[in-house]
Amino acid sequence: MNNATASNASAHANLAIKAECRNFGFHYGDFQALKDINMPVYDKKVTALIGPSGCGKSTLLRSFNRMHDLYPGNRYQGEIIMQPDNTNLLAQEVDPIEVRMRISMVFQKPNPFPKSIFENVAYSLRVRGMTNKSELEDRVQHSLKGAALWNEVKHRLNDLGANLSGGQQQRLCIARALAADPEIILFDEPTSALDPIATASIEELITELKEKVTILIVTHNMQQAARISDFTAYMYIGELVEFGVTDQVFVKPQKKQTEDYITGRFG
Amino acid sequence: MNNATASNASAHANLAIKAECRNFGFHYGDFQALKDINMPVYDKKVTALIGPSGCGKSTLLRSFNRMHDLYPGNRYQGEIIMQPDNTNLLAQEVDPIEVRMRISMVFQKPNPFPKSIFENVAYSLRVRGMTNKSELEDRVQHSLKGAALWNEVKHRLNDLGANLSGGQQQRLCIARALAADPEIILFDEPTSALDPIATASIEELITELKEKVTILIVTHNMQQAARISDFTAYMYIGELVEFGVTDQVFVKPQKKQTEDYITGRFG
Amino acid sequence: MFTTAAIVYILVKESWIFFEAVPIRRFLFDTQWTPLFDDAHYGIMVLLSGTLTSSAVALLVAIPLGTIIAIYLSEFAPFKVREIAKPFLELLGGVPTIVYGYFALVFLTPLLQKIYPELPGFNLLSAGLIMGVMIIPYVASLSEDAMRAVPMALREGSYAMGATRLQTALRVVMPAATSGIASAYILGISRAVGETMILAVAAGMQPNLTFNPAESGATITSYIVQVALGDLPHGSIGYQTIFAAGLSLLLLTLTFNLLGHWLRKRFREVY
Amino acid sequence: QALVKIDGSSTVFPITEAVAEDFQKAKKGAVRVTVGISGTGGGLKKFCRGETDIANASRPILDKEMADCRAAGIKYIELPIAFDALTVVMNPKNTFLKQITVAELKTMWEPGAQGKVTKWNQVNPAWSDQNLKLYGPGADSGTFDYFTEAVVGKAKSSRGDFTASEDDNVLVQGVSRDVGGLGYFGFAYFFENKDKLKAVPVVNKKGVAVTPSIEAVMDGSYEPLSRPIFIYVSAKSADKPEVKEFVEYYLKHGGKLAKEVKYVPLTDADYKHALDNFSKKKTGTAFGGHSEVGVKVADLLKRDPKE
Amino acid sequence: MMQTQDIQAIRDIIRRAKRWDAFFGVLGILALMVGVLTFMTLFVDMAIQGMGRIDANFFTNFPSRRAEHAGILSAWVGTLLVMLVTGLAAVPLGVAAGVYLEEYAPKNWLTDVIEINITNLAGVPSIVYGLLALGLFVYQFGFGQSILSAGLTLALLILPVVIVATREAIRAIPQIIREGSYACGATTWQTVKDHILPYSSAGILTGVIIGMARAIGETAPIITIGALTFIAFLPPLPFTGVPPAGLLDWLFAPFTVMPIQMFNWTSRPEAAFQTNAAAAGFILVLMTLAMNGTAIWLRYRLRKNITW
């Protein structure tokens, strides 16, 4: 599997790498969920993780912001190197909080805090110690605009986040993630709980966002991956089977297995 | 939408109808989830319900065995007529229990009871007042065979159902549904929580089952619908957009909307 | 944690003095409990029998009724009834026990005597019955929580097979909630064993080695209050008995709780 | 603000409470008095630790408690303040019981009777063969001690199979509902429940059957079941003006108030004598660290107390 | 496939099964009635007995030897103050312990032991707490028979209830909210302070009030630590006590509480005192009713604003 990366990497050698998995592996207690993953994440591009249910997409994604540290018994192997500072995100001496301040995350189910819309977005800033009222307001507005939500909520910033529709909630969560001005944003099936219209608006947003930030997204929906991603990684039972430019992976996959999956022969 | 049915029905007039929705509608409290559905379910065939998330597939499926009666505030409109006795399943005077004895259901997540494998399957029979030990054993064995699970569990019938793997659990639930000797079995995304191998075995099982029983299945996976169903109904926001022979719906949908969905242009 | 340590320390320390004077064999096997009499006997079995008998009566009321109420509220009752009945039941658990005690004595006992004239004015039966009523809310409320925690998917599975409410409740929901229900029972038992004022008022404080609820009897707890309120000189062997009795009580509840913990581990919900 | 702290027997409580109430009113709130109930034993324990000024006691101080006080350097003045007449009661439906002798009571109550004497006619063949059900205060009470001493001859020596309760109302309930019941408790409880119970005349040393009444107790004919009850005043506290005033008030008005709460007062002479003992600070107990039956209060007050 | 007689057979089975259903429905209501009726009888009985005595004077008078003059002023003030101490002591301790166990403590055998311990403490008879408090607070710490000792005793008693309620409330917060917070870069403490505590406050408060409603009726442990019975004055207001005047003098003041007042009255010989006892009992039950009512209302009010 090691060469899955190698074979394709040459094709886009001119791109900057934002992060990179090196011989990365992961264990839930005794269960090895990921094995020997080598994969680049290119700067200001959208990378999609696809694969059948249970193949480890979420596990890989959540390793990038050390979410697994919250639960006992989990163990990382190998490295995830972040650029430009060449930091190993998984290193003992790197504080997971530092990692999470640089890498935001948006979840499958919109999870706004039971607070006002304003406070939801401001939270990432407050955590960073920002208290200045007007600065907060500026940044919140900016993030809500970035998440294409400002016009819909500008008159009701004090409403509860939960009062928004599902799609709006998800955009609120994106605004929250944006507020922190992160280098990478992780999305774990961000539209699977949404209706088609909301889905379309989130997809559009993601394509806009990649101007400013690197994006890693897990999706079950092959069409979605095809529509929005620049690179696609196909995983199967904890291994990275194929990685490449999206168009290439979808049109001319190098592995039979990938082809079977993409054409719907199983899964 | 009314003519969605009509247009296709002529093509398979020689088939027996097992059940039929007539101007069927459904309300969750004030929210109308289904509107004016007219659709046949053909005897000993597999009918697939597809459509984007939230379009009302599960709602429609669960109307067939009056599952909505369990929660307050739900309301049916129109009729679902079951053949050969021409009973309106939704009629006030028809006991939902009677309906459920005729129409079994398999859920999205396998939900075996916290009992032994044997008792899980025997449950449907005990509910029907069967107490004779050897008769029970016969029927349980028969159902487990029907669900292609007998060989794997025959030596551990007293084990807890929860100790089986996900795919086995789902087959256990199918055995449980089969034991009741139902006329229709409803499947609500039966494989969405399973891995590809388990999924394949369930799909195979469904194709075998239609020899004996009518099947109505909700699925998110277009490929799955294409592989196993004889008829496909495409729904969108509470309405039935298109109904027809599966091959036809997939290859030459009559509505632009259906085509968009199937080719992955949205959803 | 610290509290337990402190409780155990104080009880053991004081009981030590007691057991230095009274061999443990006499404590366990004597059939009379007359520590304050001239002719002193220290048979804890006597108090234990009272404790167990009254608890048994209480549990015979509380467990079936509590369970039925729990099933009814979680599986049968319309939403409104449940929302009103549950807090109301919780009130039953909030009534000061001394109030219950007098209620048993001046209301229930005469009532029972009409049915069963032989019944003495103080008896474990009426105290136990009222105690049972007092415990109902604990059993019902906790069991109901456990049953409601059973995922709807399981219930739907059962209904989809054509089961009625009762079948679903008894054959699917109850087994799935076993561990929660077991802990509700255990808590009920602990409450019964530890209840003080009801028994002190209505059961008759007569140390009596009997398992017949229609007699009067003394329990460990009622003995402790009795002595704590009494004219006994502190530091005497008679006074020390309350710590020995307290220790026995603690061991008893501890046993039940460990049993409960084991049961919970054993029947961990597998939905 | 001056505070007088009192704790101890529940038997003495009603009188002390009444005195405390009136005393505080008389002093217009300048002095505060608190009264607790933790039993004679509990009260004396606190007293001998120096935590309270006065202990209410329904029995004399015992050896062990004397030692405690001595160890803590607490000297005390023993003051009888009223009588508690133990009343033997029966159910009003009981027709055969006209009077009872101490010997008969002993037959009923002695330890040997346990499980054996269960019918009235086993005590006196003239009585009916009804079941005999006994009711009495708990074994930890001073009343129980006194009754056993007076009847059986030895304190705390009793059968165990009777219904015991700390709360005398509970005993009232018991006997009033039980046709074959017999019980004993303080006079006040009988007096308040005259409609539900009947007092049994007890035959005294002179052979006369005496029905308990305030007069009979005061003239000494109701014996041996009447006993004096006490307060113990700490000598150190007695130096404090508020305590001194309170005790003087107690001994001056206690008789009237005792009667009001249905206890039997001492004679005026006895109160005077007690007041005299108090002002002379006669510390110690007139008993030798154990209780006695049938002593006259006048004699007690004359004795030379020991510590 | 489905013959009419089959349907008939099914209908028979259903009818039989449904008869049991109906039977159980009635049984459930009856069982509920046993509880409800007992409470009603008890409550009405007490109300009828005690009502006559309840007037303004009953609340503003001190205890007295004359039943008709006796009131519960010192008792209800004492109860209120003791409850205040109980709440102030039990809430921070219980909540801290609950939060620690849920959010910080590693899940190992030690937490297991602590867990057993807490459930076990909930089952320890209250009288045993009384014995403990007597030794610990009254003598060891020298707090004497004061409001402070009583409050702390009851706080110990309800601590398990508060801890369990806190943990339940915290567990009800979906993991996804927690992950959302951590994903924003929050520390554990920030997560607790900004999310866990605010969102679980309704549940915690409910637990605290239910615990306090239980504590308010406790007699046995307060008796063992030696609460007073007759006390005809109130604890000093802050800064008004005779020197040295201080803010917290009342903590060390002697006191009595409602259940003890009631207990004392029930054991008096005069019938009039029984009426007083019923009146006091009635008010005590009303107090617990009010507390439970508040808990229910709070649960309802605060939960409305929190949806996941």
Ligand SMILES: Nc1ncnc2c1ncn2[C@@H]1O[C@H](COP(=O)(O)OP(=O)(O)OP(=O)(O)O)[C@@H](O)[C@H]1O
């Ligand atoms: N907390 C956990 N403990 C143990 N095993 C886990 C845990 N979470 C996930 N797994 C296992 O790890 C494997 C990968 O899971 P993961 O959630 O990453 O899959 P996925 O590709 O995201 O699937 P899906 O598409 O269903 O979300 C699966 O086999 C899963 O059962």
Ligand SMILES: Nc1ncnc2c1ncn2[C@@H]1O[C@H](COP(=O)(O)OP(=O)(O)OP(=O)(O)O)[C@@H](O)[C@H]1O
């Ligand atoms: N219990 C309910 N109360 C109110 N609205 C509901 C309820 N259940 C579902 N709905 C709404 O009814 C509509 C149809 O829901 P349904 O679950 O049938 O969709 P579905 O097609 O099965 O979607 P999915 O593919 O996500 O399972 C949705 O808009 C949903 O929000």
Ligand SMILES: [Mg+2]
């Ligand atoms: Mg996933």
Ligand SMILES: [Mg+2]
């Ligand atoms: Mg669905």
